Amino acid sequence: MKATKGRNVVVVGTQWGDEGKGKLVDWLTESAQGVVRFQGGHNAGHTLVINGVKTALHLIPSGIMRPGVKCYIGNGVVLSAGKLFEEIEGLEKAGVSVRDRLRVSEACPLILPFHQALDVAREAAREQGGVQKIGTTGKGIGPAYEDKIARRALRVQDLKHPERFATKLRELLKLHNHILVEVLGSKKFEFADALKPYIKDGEVQFDVVYEEAMRHAELLKPMIADVSRELNDAHAAGANLLFEGAQGTLLDVDHGTYPYVTSSNCVAGNAAAGAGVGPGMLHYVLGITKAYCTRVGGGPFPTELEWEKEGTPGYIMSTVGAEKGVTTGRSRRCGWFDAALLKRSAQINGLSGLCITKLDVLDGIEELQLCVGYELDGEKIDILPLGADDIERCKPIYESIPGWTDTTVGVTDYAKLPVAARNYLDRIAQVTGVPIAMVSTSPDRDHTILMQNPYVAA
Numbered sequence: 001m002k003a004t005k006g007r008n009v010v011v012v013g014t015q016w017g018d019e020g021k022g023k024l025v026d027w028l029t030e031s032a033q034g035v036v037r038f039q040g041g042h043n044a045g046h047t048l049v050i051n052g053v054k055t056a057l058h059l060i061p062s063g064i065m066r067p068g069v070k071c072y073i074g075n076g077v078v079l080s081a082g083k084l085f086e087e088i089e090g091l092e093k094a095g096v097s098v099r100d101r102l103r104v105s106e107a108c109p110l111i112l113p114f115h116q117a118l119d120v121a122r123e124a125a126r127e128q129g130g131v132q133k134i135g136t137t138g139k140g141i142g143p144a145y146e147d148k149i150a151r152r153a154l155r156v157q158d159l160k161h162p163e164r165f166a167t168k169l170r171e172l173l174k175l176h177n178h179i180l181v182e183v184l185g186s187k188k189f190e191f192a193d194a195l196k197p198y199i200k201d202g203e204v205q206f207d208v209v210y211e212e213a214m215r216h217a218e219l220l221k222p223m224i225a226d227v228s229r230e231l232n233d234a235h236a237a238g239a240n241l242l243f244e245g246a247q248g249t250l251l252d253v254d255h256g257t258y259p260y261v262t263s264s265n266c267v268a269g270n271a272a273a274g275a276g277v278g279p280g281m282l283h284y285v286l287g288i289t290k291a292y293c294t295r296v297g298g299g300p301f302p303t304e305l306e307w308e309k310e311g312t313p314g315y316i317m318s319t320v321g322a323e324k325g326v327t328t329g330r331s332r333r334c335g336w337f338d339a340a341l342l343k344r345s346a347q348i349n350g351l352s353g354l355c356i357t358k359l360d361v362l363d364g365i366e367e368l369q370l371c372v373g374y375e376l377d378g379e380k381i382d383i384l385p386l387g388a389d390d391i392e393r394c395k396p397i398y399e400s401i402p403g404w405t406d407t408t409v410g411v412t413d414y415a416k417l418p419v420a421a422r423n424y425l426d427r428i429a430q431v432t433g434v435p436i437a438m439v440s441t442s443p444d445r446d447h448t449i450l451m452q453n454p455y456v457a458a
């Protein structure tokens, strides 16, 4: 079926990130002419596998592998120019053109080296103080969003005005160096090698940051744009757009397992604010969800399993699913599918359909457990509560579902899935109340089952 013209799709993670958003965004981009990131930064790690070749993306939208598709970094993203150029150069080496197709919003707040220094020093201070670490990616995401909300951030547009940039940078450094030295004890802190060139006696050095930023400014200038206007113009001209979420709903700063969350809104509604379009332009919300759950970093995880013991279902998820983070290389914690968590996600995102990924990873597990609710303080509830304190006390209520022995790897036709696999999917749709639009059966772009194309109006 041909894609409907002028139709826009939002892709969001419905769990704690790493659901396979990148693979699906790349797949869906066959029907789109523009792909937009609207929140997060290079804390994201999206892996695409096209004809057996792997590409890892962090900041650049996952539509970049389709020739001719325009990619946009919206105002809601916090931008490290250094990381952006590393990624651009990597793609160019692999023969992918980027600079002619990438547009970066002039309103993006910048991530600068002191944000990263604050991020890692704060995590260390939590640990020393006996407080559980958030387990951040250590990329400076939280401190950069703090500056944005405090209305003191340096933004992409400031790069075009060296004097203005220098004045604001001096002010920011006064504040942040004070915190680094006096509050976080940075004089005695052992920073990673990548940060060392910027830091002397625990203080981030103005000259080094300024000179590097001005070099980046020259490279970035041709790509700086009024992304909001370009997206609205593209829409008016009949283009199909894809809004690519990073992280996942349970990492959302308002709706997630607070305070074990990231510092942005990862939910579908933020696609409008973070890209500069009206909510009426968002026509379909596709929720990406693994056939089980994973989480990287600290915080509660009601259905978490023991995943280091050989032969256990958790171990199968971890090893067959290759559950290691793309951004930090950390092992991801693994557990059963949580339908009560998904209900929360469906409600917050207004999901139109689900895409279930990594079904193949469950091949051979004799009996699956599906979490359909929790016991909390002696009461039964059927939806995930808000915030880490309550979620920590939730005891999952499970329903047993028979597994399957046949392989599902690479299946592209729903009817060819084992009956037990179809029963598992049907039960997920039933408990969560969201129809399944797509199923993914391997990392490869082509190993995808389509039941309802989000780009074809119902």
Ligand code: GDP
Binding pocket: 013, 017, 018, 019, 020, 021, 022, 023, 044, 045, 046, 047, 048, 049, 320, 321, 326, 357, 358, 359, 360, 361, 440, 441, 442, 443, 444
């Ligand atoms: P994202 O952050 O949501 O884009 O997801 P990541 O790329 O961080 O993590 C998903 C991982 O699972 C990647 O390594 C993908 O290549 C892989 N993957 C995606 N879909 C499938 C699938 O259906 N089956 C299997 N086995 N792996 C998948």
Ligand code: IMO
Binding pocket: 013, 016, 017, 018, 019, 043, 044, 045, 046, 134, 135, 136, 137, 138, 139, 140, 141, 142, 245, 246, 247, 248, 251, 260, 261, 262, 263, 296, 297, 298
């Ligand atoms: P993608 O887009 C999984 C997690 C971190 C940590 C918390 C806060 O690949 O799904 P931050 O550095 O953002 O302040 O860390 O959020 N986190 C992710 N987990 N996938 C991601 O992105 C993540 N981005 C951040 O592990 O628990």
Ligand code: MG
Binding pocket: 017, 018, 019, 044, 045, 046, 047, 326
């Ligand atoms: Mg990821």
